[in-house]
Amino acid sequence: MTNNPGSKKESNMETTAIRTQIERTQFMEHSAPLYLTSSYVFEDAEDMRASFSEEKERNIYSRFSNPNTSEFIEKIAAMEGAETGYAFATGMSAVFSTLAALLNSGDHIVSARSIFGSTHSLFTKYFPKWNISHSYFNVNEIDSVESLIKPETKILFAESPTNPGVDIIDLEELGRIAKKHNLILIIDNCFATPYLQNPIKFGADLVIHSATKLIDGQGRVLGGVTVGSADLIREIYLFSRNTGPALSPFNAWILSKSLETLLVRLDRHCENALKVAEFLEQEANAENVKYPFLKSHPQYEVAKKQMKLGGNIISFEIKGGLEAGRKFIDNVQLCSRSANLGDTRSIVTHPASTTHSKLSEEDRLEAGITPGLVRISVGLEHIDDIIKDLKQALNA
Template sequence: ATGMAAVFSTFAALLKSGDHIVSARSVFGSTHALFMNYFPKWNITTSYFDVNEPETIESFITPNTKILYAETPTNPAVDIIDLELLGTIAKKHNLILVIDNCFATPYLQQPIKYGAHLVIHSATKLIDGQGRVLGGITVGNADLIREIYLFSRNTGPALSPFNAWILSKSLETLAVRVDKHCDNALKVAEFLESHPNVNWVKYPFLKSHPQYEVAKKQMKLGGNIVAFEVKGGIDGGRKFLNAIKMCSLAANLGDTRTIVTHPSSTTHSKLSEADRLQVSITDGLVRISVGLEHIDDIISDLKQALEH
C-alpha cells in the first residue's frame, strides 16, 4: 500500500459514473493524473479551483458534485487552504470533504475538526519518516470508511503486516520527530529569507507567507517543507542543486535527511512552463524537505550552494 493507494481507493469506493469532483488545482502529480487520465474513462470528471481564489470554489459545484478535495499545505508550493472555509462549503452543498494531510501529519493538523469527512496520509512521508516503507491511510467517518475498507479488501491495496508494525512504531516518535523537523525548517526559512541570492521564501509560519494567519489558525507548527526561489531561473536552480554537498537530491520528502528538489528541471520538467506556472512552479522554485541533521550543517550546505 502507498499514499496513492489510499487516494485511489477513497475515490474508487465512493464514486460512480457521472459523479463530479471539485478539487484544488495544486495536488500531487499522481492525484492529478488520476483526475485527468483515469477517472474520465469511468465518466468521473474533475473541476479545479485556484488555491489563491477560494471565493470561486462554489462556482464549480454542480448537481453531480460529490467530493470536495484539497491538500494543505500544497506540494510543492506550500500554499495554505482555509480548512474552515472548505468545511463550511462542503456542509452547505452536502459534499464529502476529503483532505490530503500528507505535509502536515495528524500531529500538526486535524482537518476533521474543521468539517472534513475523510483525511488521507501518505505514511511513506513523515509518518514513517525514515525512508523505510511505503504506506497510505484514510481515516474519518465510519460509514464512509466501511465502504473504502470493503473496496480495499476486494481489490488488494493492503498494508503488509510488517510495514504496519514499522508504521505503528514510527507513530510512537512522530511528535518528537516532527517538533524537531519544524524547528529546523523555521530556521532554514529565516536563513533563506535573509539571503541576497533568494527572491522569495514560502513557509507557513513565516509572517511573509500570504496565508500566515490561516496557517496559524489550523496548524500547530509550520511543517518541514520550505519552498523558495533561487535567483537565475532554471539555470540558477540547476547550479544551486549541483553545488549541494550534504543534503540529498531526490524527489522524496519527510525523511530524517534533508532533501532538496528543483521541480522545473526534475519532477515537473515534462510540463510546459505555462502548466508549471498554473501550479505556482516557477523556474527557480526549490523545495526543501528539512531533516533532522544539526541545523548548522543544513544551513552551511545551503549557504555554500547559494554562493557557489
C-alpha cells in the same frame, strides 16, 4: 484490540501514539510482534461461515485485515479524531482507492489546483476514462469554489499545505462549503501529519496520509492510510478488499512504531525548518520564500489558526530560473538530492524537472511551479550544518 491506559479521548496524543497496541499474546511481549501471515485458521465450519459473513469481527485474510495494520490504523484514527480507517501499500493507492470507492460514472470533483503530480494525473488522464470530471480552483481564490459546484459534484478535495508550493488553504471555509452543498470533503494531510493539523476538526469527512513521508520519517518503507467517518470507510474497505491495495504487515509494524516518535521528531523538524526559512529570506539569491509560519507567508494567519507548527517543507525560487535551480541542486553537499520528503535527512528537490516534470509548462505554472522553484524537506541534522550547506550551494 487495544491495551490503553484509559480511553483514547482521555489520552494526550503522545500517549495515544505510544500506548495504543494490539493485545499481548501468551508471551506477554512489551512491543507488538510481527504477524507475518497471509491467512488465519478457524475453529470449525460455523466459525468460518460466521467470520466470512461478518457476524464475527476477526481476521480472515491479510488483504482484508491484519493485527499490525489494525494497530497502525487505530493509532492514526485516534490521533486524527476519526472513527476508523484503512491502510494502503502507498500514499497514492490511498488517494486512488479512496476516490474510486466513492465515485461513480458521471460524478464530478472540485479540487484545489495545487496538488501532487500523480493526483493531478488521476484527475486529468484516468478518471475521464470512467466519465468522472473535475474542476480546479486556485488556492488563493477560495471564493471561487462554490461557483464550480455542479449538481453532479460529489467530492471536494484539497491538500494543505500544498505540494510543492507550501500554500495554505482555509480548511474551516472548505468545511463550511462542503456541508452547505452536501459534499464529501477529503483532505490530503501528508505535509502536516496528525500532530500538526486535524482536518476533521474543520469539517473534513476523510483524511489521507502518505505514511511514506513524515509518519515513517526515515525513508524506509512505503505506506498510506485514509481515516474518517465509519460509513465512508466502509465503502473504501469493501472496494479495497476486492482490489487489493492493502498495506503489508511488516510496513504497518514499522509505521506503527514510527508514530511513537512522531511528535518529538516533528518538533525538531519544525524548529529547524523555521530557522532555514528565516535564513533564506535574507539570502540575495533566494526569493519568494514560503513557509507556513513565516509572517511573510500570504496565508500566515490561516496557518496559525489550523496548524500547531509550520511543518518541515519550505519552497523558494532561485534567481536565474531553471538552470540556476539545477545548479543549486548540483552543488549541495550535505543535503540529499531526492524526490522524497519527510526524512531525517534534509532533501532538496527541483519539482519542474522531477516530481512535476510530466505536467505541461502551462499546468505547472497554474499550480505555482516556476522553473526556479526549489522544495526543501528540512531534516534533523544540526541546524548550523544544514544552513552552511544551503549557503554554499546558493553562492556557487
